[in-house]
Amino acid sequence: MEGLTDYWYVESVAQLLRAAGTADLDERIALIFANGAGKVVYYATILHAHKLKVAALLDSDAAGDHAAQQDTLVHTLGNKKILRTKESYSGKVTKPEIEDLLREILMLVALDDFGWDVRATAAVQPARPIVDIFTAEVSNFSKYKLAKAFLRWARTHEASDLNADERSQWMALVAAINKALK
Numbered sequence: 001m002e003g004l005t006d007y008w009y010v011e012s013v014a015q016l017l018r019a020a021g022t023a024d025l026d027e028r029i030a031l032i033f034a035n036g037a038g039k040v041v042y043y044a045t046i047l048h049a050h051k052l053k054v055a056a057l058l059d060s061d062a063a064g065d066h067a068a069q070q071d072t073l074v075h076t077l078g079n080k081k082i083l084r085t086k087e088s089y090s091g092k093v094t095k096p097e098i099e100d101l102l103r104e105i106l107m108l109v110a111l112d113d114f115g116w117d118v119r120a121t122a123a124v125q126p127a128r129p130i131v132d133i134f135t136a137e138v139s140n141f142s143k144y145k146l147a148k149a150f151l152r153w154a155r156t157h158e159a160s161d162l163n164a165d166e167r168s169q170w171m172a173l174v175a176a177i178n179k180a181l182k
Contacts, residue, residue: 001031001032001033001034001040001056001057001058001098002033002034002035002036002037002040002057002058002059002063002064002098003033003034003035003036004033004035004144004147005098005099005143005144005146005147006033006057006059006098007031007032007033008147008148008150008151009098009099009101009102009147009150010025010031010057010098010173010177011031012150012151012154013102013154013159013162013170014170014174015154016154016157016158016159016162017159017167017170017171017174019158019159020158020159020160022159022167022171023170023171023174023175024174024178025174025177025178026177026178026181029177029178029181032047036063037058037059037063037064037066037067038063038066038067040056040058040067040073041056041067041070041072041073041076044056044073044076044077045072045073045076048076048077053181054076054077054081054181055077055081055082055083055177055180055181056068056073056077056081056082056083057083057084057085057098057173057177058082058083058084058085059084059085059095059096059097059098060084060085060086060089060094060095060096060097061095061097061129062095064084064085064097065095068082068084080180081180081181083173083176083177083180085097085098085100085101085173087172087176088101088169088170088172088173088176089101089169090165090168090169091103091126091165092126092127093126093127093128093129093130094127095129096129097129097130097131099129099130099131099143099146100129100130100131101166101169101170101173102150102162102166102170103122103130103166104163104165104166105150105153105161105162105163105166106130106146106150107119107122107130109146109149109150109153110134110138110146110149112153113149113152113153114138114145114149116134116137116138116141118130118133118134118137118138121133121136121137131143134146
């Protein structure tokens with residue numbers, strides 16, 4: 001997957017879903033972040049060369065689009081093992097990032113932990129990625145700070161604390177990951 005925050009989100013939500021018995025990310029799957037969409041190609045190629053089963057999870061933004069269209073990645077993995085966030089997303093954002101699969105809960109976590117209230121902007125701009133909204137509305141916004149706050153939230157909450165759309169999207173993502181690495 002692209003970055004450290006993506007790893008944190010996938011790992012923590014997968015644990016919430018496993019504990020709830022609603023989805024189970026295969027425990028034999030090792031999640032690895034590549035520090036950027038461009039490096040996903042590099043990591044996937046190396047891991048595939050070691051005869052490991054590999055799938056790539058990419059955001060559906062411009063960087064993810066560019067990585068997903070690289071011939072090396074397509075040739076190495078095949079299209080079925082290049083997973084895009086938009087394939088599991090059911091909202092209005094046309095180019096969703098992993099954070100958009102947690103759009104509502106991230107707004108609540110940000111408000112509770114930091115006093116960042118972007119709900120009004122998000123309500124009138126439902127097709128805009130949530131990270132873009134935070135970046136525009138919060139001075140010195142940090143994806144890492146938000147992701148760490150979510151990790152703290154996840155330690156004391158359950159999958160049922162996510163809204164129905166978020167749970168459904170994440171269950172679809174976990175199923176896609178398991179299927180790609182079967």
